[in-house]
Amino acid sequence: MERRGFLKAGTAGFASLMTGTGLLSWSTRSEAATISKTFYITAGTQTMPDGVSIYVKGFSDSSADLNIPATPIICQEGDTLEITVINRLAVTHNFVIGGLKAGDAPLASTGDIAGGGSKTITYTIPTGKAGSYLFYDNKTNYNVFLGLHGGLAIMPAGKTNQMYSGSPTFKKQTFWIFNDIDPALNKAVQDGTAIPTSFTPRYFTINGLTSLPPGAPGHGDPTRDALFDTRSQLAGYLGDRTLVRMLNAGMCTHSMHVHANHMEWLTDRGSVRPQVWKKDTIQVRNKLGKIDAIYPFEAPPDAYPPVTTGHFPMHLHDEMSQTAGGGMYQFGAMTEIVFK
Amino acid sequence: MSDACYVYPDAPATPGRVTPDVLFRRGIYMNGSMSFDDGKSVTIWGFTDLAAGQGQDDGMGGGSFPSPAIRVTEGQIVHTELTVGMMWMHTIHHHGIEPSEENDGVGHFSWDVTNGTYTYQWRPSSAGTYFYHCHTNTPLHAEMGMYGGLIVDPKPDPNDPAGTRRAFANGPIYDVEAIWAADEIDPAWHNLPWYAGTCGGDVGLNNLNPKYFIISGVDGASSALTHPGVAVDMTLGQTLLARYICAGFHPQKIDFGGLTVDVVASDGRPLPAVWQTQAIEAHSAERYDCIIKPTTTGTWTVTVQFLHWRTGAVMGTARTRINVT
Ligand SMILES: [Cu+2]
Numbered sequence: 001m002e003r004r005g006f007l008k009a010g011t012a013g014f015a016s017l018m019t020g021t022g023l024l025s026w027s028t029r030s031e032a033a034t035i036s037k038t039f040y041i042t043a044g045t046q047t048m049p050d051g052v053s054i055y056v057k058g059f060s061d062s063s064a065d066l067n068i069p070a071t072p073i074i075c076q077e078g079d080t081l082e083i084t085v086i087n088r089l090a091v092t093h094n095f096v097i098g099g100l101k102a103g104d105a106p107l108a109s110t111g112d113i114a115g116g117g118s119k120t121i122t123y124t125i126p127t128g129k130a131g132s133y134l135f136y137d138n139k140t141n142y143n144v145f146l147g148l149h150g151g152l153a154i155m156p157a158g159k160t161n162q163m164y165s166g167s168p169t170f171k172k173q174t175f176w177i178f179n180d181i182d183p184a185l186n187k188a189v190q191d192g193t194a195i196p197t198s199f200t201p202r203y204f205t206i207n208g209l210t211s212l213p214p215g216a217p218g219h220g221d222p223t224r225d226a227l228f229d230t231r232s233q234l235a236g237y238l239g240d241r242t243l244v245r246m247l248n249a250g251m252c253t254h255s256m257h258v259h260a261n262h263m264e265w266l267t268d269r270g271s272v273r274p275q276v277w278k279k280d281t282i283q284v285r286n287k288l289g290k291i292d293a294i295y296p297f298e299a300p301p302d303a304y305p306p307v308t309t310g311h312f313p314m315h316l317h318d319e320m321s322q323t324a325g326g327g328m329y330q331f332g333a334m335t336e337i338v339f340k
Numbered sequence: 341m342s343d344a345c346y347v348y349p350d351a352p353a354t355p356g357r358v359t360p361d362v363l364f365r366r367g368i369y370m371n372g373s374m375s376f377d378d379g380k381s382v383t384i385w386g387f388t389d390l391a392a393g394q395g396q397d398d399g400m401g402g403g404s405f406p407s408p409a410i411r412v413t414e415g416q417i418v419h420t421e422l423t424v425g426m427m428w429m430h431t432i433h434h435h436g437i438e439p440s441e442e443n444d445g446v447g448h449f450s451w452d453v454t455n456g457t458y459t460y461q462w463r464p465s466s467a468g469t470y471f472y473h474c475h476t477n478t479p480l481h482a483e484m485g486m487y488g489g490l491i492v493d494p495k496p497d498p499n500d501p502a503g504t505r506r507a508f509a510n511g512p513i514y515d516v517e518a519i520w521a522a523d524e525i526d527p528a529w530h531n532l533p534w535y536a537g538t539c540g541g542d543v544g545l546n547n548l549n550p551k552y553f554i555i556s557g558v559d560g561a562s563s564a565l566t567h568p569g570v571a572v573d574m575t576l577g578q579t580l581l582a583r584y585i586c587a588g589f590h591p592q593k594i595d596f597g598g599l600t601v602d603v604v605a606s607d608g609r610p611l612p613a614v615w616q617t618q619a620i621e622a623h624s625a626e627r628y629d630c631i632i633k634p635t636t637t638g639t640w641t642v643t644v645q646f647l648h649w650r651t652g653a654v655m656g657t658a659r660t661r662i663n664v665t
């Protein structure tokens with residue numbers, strides 16, 4: 001059994017996430033800095049839209065929190081990351097910052113952190129590592145699915161509006177971290193029983209939440225509804241070009257689909273694509289796949305009469321991901337795009 | 341209807357409605373079927389062309405699968421009229437077309453059409469390959485077959501000879517066209533009511549285990565190899581534009597049987613540079629416009645592999661052919 005009493009995600013646990021604007025905020029610095037962060041590995045339960053309670057774990061901001069995904073880190077090339085991870089659980093975990101490109105070695109890793117123990121990694125980011133990263137636990141091949149993951153954004157030194165040297169520019173940025181939950185896995189971890197050999201996910205999240213459509217309990221609550229979660233929702237005026245760093249922490253390969261604008265597709269699995277394609281649908285692969293793309297906030301090009309405002313979805317188009325518990329369409333991995 | 345939850349029924353007037361350049365009148369059918377090469381069949385739902393006398397707005401009959409294509413020219417003001425009886429709710433989302441919120445056809449961002457008619461008004465800005473599909477209880481309704489091709493042609497170039505067909509303005513000229521919508525069918529999903537799962541309960545919509553793999557409504561096991569609407573017959577010297585639509589939910593990989601294709605556009609947007617390839621990995625709702633100019637006579641087998649979204653395992657394949665004489 002885990003060492004501490006269960007935390008409840010979706011209420012107090014998530015409250016600490018909701019400070020600030022939600023989007024990643026960044027201003028450039030001329031000198032490198034040390035970015036210090038302490039994560040607490042905590043566990044608890046999260047209630048799914050159909051009422052089912054799921055055992056989850058997270059890299060949390062305090063021992064009383066349960067943050068899924070972890071609070072993101074943003075820094076720039078040349079900075080030194082000083083990350084302490086305190087394991088509040090009884091079993092061994094670890095903390096790994098994945099490599100930039102598919103097949104790259106991890107940027108940094110704590111190694112094993114025994115139950116009750118802690119480790120600190122200190123890593124100075126070399127030039128050439130600007131990009132989007134998933135940090136996660138790879139002590140087992142399934143810990144990442146339990147919620148032990150988060151996003152790290154490394155900006156090019158001295159840049160505020162480009163994600164790599166020469167990239168198209170943006171004004172705002174955020175993460176969309178996707179996960180897929182098979183409750184049988186979470187239950188087996190909770191109970192200490194054999195881990196299933198095959199998974200069939202039943203819940204699908206973006207930044208740890210599912211969408212809650214109009215009429216559903218919690219609809220419109222940014223701490224519960226992925227449509228209104230300020231970390232996920234894209235809200236802007238025309239020209240508010242927003243970089244979305246998409247990370248797939250989950251089991252399934254997904255097809256990200258935006259309405260109202262095509263996105264400018266910059267990278268796939270950490271590699272800058274040879275040209276920028278304009279896409280309404282982009283594949284975000286499993287096995288820690290990732291995509292960077294800019295939502296341009298241009299007037300919806302096919303409207304007649306022309307419009308500059310409106311509400312639209314971003315949803316995954318592999319539509320199984322739009323369900324919860326085998327039904328409940330619209331209670332899956334979806335958020336809202338608001339043209340203000 | 342009382343069995344449905346989280347639906348947003350309405351059929352209001354279209355805001356800013358004007359006289360269109362082109363009108364499509366769609367009804368729905370809820371009792372179609374598709375037969376497979378093994379002799380079995382499943383129920384199919386789709387849209388009918390009311391202007392062509394197909395179907396009734398009561399939705400009881402059958403219809404073509406995929407649904408009748410919508411073909412328009414860049415810059416036209418288009419009306420897509422959808423009429424649905426009181427027994428059902430559906431929408432039309434013109435996938436990749438980016439109209440106003442009211443005309444986007446997403447139930448909970450606007451309304452699910454029922455007991456009346458809603459007219460979607462839009463004006464396509466970019467030539468290319470799109471498709472349209474229902475966006476009510478989408479996992480089920482799209483799997484049941486509620487989709488059709490949507491092609492936006494460029495305005496004719498006044499410098500081109502009459503009848504010249506281009507993929508987009510100043511884009512490549514083609515002589516022969518194929519529209520390949522590759523999809524997978526899980527028969528276990530095909531006996532559910534239209535509102536299945538919307539009020540909760542496990543109806544299996546998280547788990548698509550397809551048994552059949554089809555191209556544009558034709559079984560890809562064998563029929564699509566020769567079906568005249570799918571297989572391509574062309575002569576040496578002609579140029580083929582193959583519009584590949586990933587109409588399923590699982591990832592796919594299309595292989596052109598050794599032919600190298602010029603991918604000139606994707607998702608209704610020209611690519612900044614031609615991408616030459618012999619295979620494309622695609623995922624749900626992506627479109628790729630492929631220019632193919634065989635340099636010899638012969639037959640090439642085009643194979644679409646359907647890959648499980650979690651394991652990546654090949655669940656099945658669908659095949660068709662390009663015959664060059
Ligand atoms: Cu429908």
Ligand SMILES: [Cu+2]
Nearest residue numbers: 317435473625
């Ligand atoms: Cu779509």
